[in-house]
Structure formats: structure tokens, C-alpha cells
Amino acid sequence: YMPFSSELDWRFAEWAVKDGPGQNATDRLLSVPGIREKLGLSYNNMRALLQKVDSIPDRVGVWQERSLSFRSNPNDVYTIRFRDPVEAVKMLFADPAFKMEIIYAPKKVY
Numbered sequence: 001y002m003p004f005s006s007e008l009d010w011r012f013a014e015w016a017v018k019d020g021p022g023q024n025a026t027d028r029l030l031s032v033p034g035i036r037e038k039l040g041l042s043y044n045n046m047r048a049l050l051q052k053v054d055s056i057p058d059r060v061g062v063w064q065e066r067s068l069s070f071r072s073n074p075n076d077v078y079t080i081r082f083r084d085p086v087e088a089v090k091m092l093f094a095d096p097a098f099k100m101e102i103i104y105a106p107k108k109v110y
């Protein structure tokens with residue numbers, strides 16, 4: 001969850017950025033006495049959170065963009081954005097931070 005201090009720290013950041021109530025409301029929530037300490041958050045306001053997000057290195061390559069349409073509705077054009085999945089897998093195997101997280105053999109999970 002680097003550069004975040006824990007899974008909860010990362011999940012709160014993800015919520016605040018993707019689904020949150022906005023910068024002012026998030027700042028007010030983070031200013032409630034004890035909330036950051038109880039949740040173990042590594043930022044004290046939305047600006048610091050966004051700076052932390054921006055510090056994440058782009059290790060998986062550049063975003064690519066393609067347009068897609070179907071014969072049944074040729075006027076409906078969809079834009080898809082993606083990264084090279086082979087480069088993403090290479091990054092996972094090369095990053096020592098994931099050394100203990102990657103499983104190389106089948107595993108039965110109940």
C-alpha cells in the first residue's frame with residue numbers, strides 16, 4: 001500500500017479521491033480530533049493526501065487510448081484507456097515490495 005501506511009490508510013484515500021464528498025468536507029472530517037489517529041491515516045488534509053497520491057511513481061508504462069465502435073451502432077464511439085498488461089506483470093515481478101505477495105503455484109482457497 002506504499003506510500004500509504006496501511007490498507008485502511010489507502011482505502012480511505014481511495015474513497016476520498018474517487019467517491020468522497022469533496023475537498024472541503026474531507027478536510028473537515030480529517031480535522032475532527034482523533035480521527036486521523038484512530039484510523040492511522042498518514043495525511044492531515046486533502047492536499048496532503050493528493051500530494052501522496054501524486055508521489056506514486058508511474059511504473060507500469062504509459063496509458064494508451066483507442067476508440068471502439070460496433071457495426072450495429074457505428075455512430076456510438078467508445079474510448080477505452082489501458083496500459084500494457086505484460087508491462088504491468090513485469091513490474092509486479094521486478095518490484096521487491098511484492099516479493100512476499102506473489103504466489104507462483106496454484107492455491108486452494110476455501
